[in-house]
Amino acid sequence: AQTVTQSQPEMSVQEAETVTLSCTYDTSESDYYLFWYKQPPSRQMILVIRQEAYKQQNATENRFSVNFQKAAKSFSLKISDSQLGDAAMYFCAYRIHGTSYGKLTFGQGTILTVHP
Amino acid sequence: EAGVAQSPRYKIIEKRQSVAFWCNPISGHATLYWYQQILGQGPKLLIQFQNNGVVDDSQLPKDRFSAERLKGVDSTLKIQPAKLEDSAVYLCASSLRIAGSDTIYFGEGSWLTVV
Numbered sequence: 001a002q003t004v005t006q007s008q009p010e011m012s013v014q015e016a017e018t019v020t021l022s023c024t025y026d027t028s029e030s031d032y033y034l035f036w037y038k039q040p041p042s043r044q045m046i047l048v049i050r051q052e053a054y055k056q057q058n059a060t061e062n063r064f065s066v067n068f069q070k071a072a073k074s075f076s077l078k079i080s081d082s083q084l085g086d087a088a089m090y091f092c093a094y095r096i097h098g099t100s101y102g103k104l105t106f107g108q109g110t111i112l113t114v115h116p
Numbered sequence: 117e118a119g120v121a122q123s124p125r126y127k128i129i130e131k132r133q134s135v136a137f138w139c140n141p142i143s144g145h146a147t148l149y150w151y152q153q154i155l156g157q158g159p160k161l162l163i164q165f166q167n168n169g170v171v172d173d174s175q176l177p178k179d180r181f182s183a184e185r186l187k188g189v190d191s192t193l194k195i196q197p198a199k200l201e202d203s204a205v206y207l208c209a210s211s212l213r214i215a216g217s218d219t220i221y222f223g224e225g226s227w228l229t230v231v
Contacts, residue, residue, distance in 0.1 A: 004158075043205050045159070045222035091158050102147055102211060103172060104220060106158030 002027045004094050006107035013082045014115050020067075021077045021110050023092030031097040034068065035104070036077045039089040048090070051075065053097070079112075087114045118142065120223035122208050128229045134196035137226040141189070141210030147171075148185055149220065150193050151207040159207055165191065198230045 003026045013019035025034070036048040051059045051068050058066050063083075067076045079086055092107040121140040129135050141148050146167050151159035162181065164172040167188040176183070180199070185191040195202055205225040211218045 043153075043207070043225040043227075045207065045209070047219060050219075093158075102149070102164060102218070102220070103161045104149075104151075104159070106160070108156075108158055 002029070002094055002096070002105050004092050004105050004107035006092055006110050008110045009108070010111045010113070012113040012115060013079070015082055015084060017082055018078060018080045019082055019112065021079075021090050021092075021112065023075045023077070023107055025073050025075065025092070025094050027073070027094065027096075029096050033095045033097060034066075034075045035093040035095070036064070036066070036075075037091045037093055037106075038086075039091060039109070041088075045091070049077065082114050084114050084116060087112055120208055120210055120221055122206075122223040122226050124226060125224065126227045126229075128231060129198055131200055131230050132197040134194065135198060135228060136195075137193045137206050137208075137228075139191045139193070139208030139223060141191070141208070142212075142221055145210035145212050145221075146188070147211045147213065147218075148191050149209040149211075150183055150191070151209065151222075153205045153207055153225070154201075155204070162193070162206075195228075198228075200230050203228055203230045 005024045032053045034051045037045045038048050049061045049064050063080045065078045089109045091109045093104045148165045150162045153159040162176045163183045165185040168185050183193045207225045209220045209222045211220045
């Protein structure tokens with residue numbers, strides 16, 4: 001069974017600074033996808049960034065970037081120039097590649113606080 | 117483009133009562149998911165539909181939970197009878213295809229409190 005672990009229950013950062021959220025996962029699959037989702041108090045899960053396991057290049061989306069280490073099964077999220085609107089719960093998630101498997105497996109989440 | 121719609125947003129019931137949640141996915145999305153998110157945890161998949169057929173319901177407590185997706189569009193999740201441990205946010209999500217790379221879009225969730 002696949003598992004996703006986020007070892008940091010809470011993180012904080014000063015506005016305009018950089019913060020890194022950690023995620024590790026366990027799988028026997030070779031082809032899969034990894035995601036970071038943001039969940040504000042409204043509870044709607046918003047996709048932040050996606051990484052295909054077969055790609056060596058780390059994904060980036062504006063201020064958000066990942067450090068994907070496939071051998072170590074590590075997938076961290078770096079938020080640069082943090083903004084007050086970045087404050088939320090962040091979830092790391094995993095999904096097997098394939099035409100018949102759409103299940104997301106989530107980690108426990110990391111609460112990010114941004115201080116002005 | 118309208119997002120995933122869910123109702124009701126909030127529900128408080130007593131244990132042993134029943135409750136139903138409704139979900140309307142994004143138009144044209146063939147795959148629909150129900151996730152359960154207990155406070156302080158990540159969401160857990162309860163059931164996944166492809167059109168109106170069930171793809172995965174391995175984590176659905178079938179003695180009390182049921183779900184259907186008639187005509188392959190809207191879906192209803194029912195809990196009967198509810199237990200205290202069912203208190204959670206029930207998130208509905210949809211995706212255009214079932215393929216692993218496809219983006220899954222989430223609704224805002226239905227908050228259930230069982231007292």
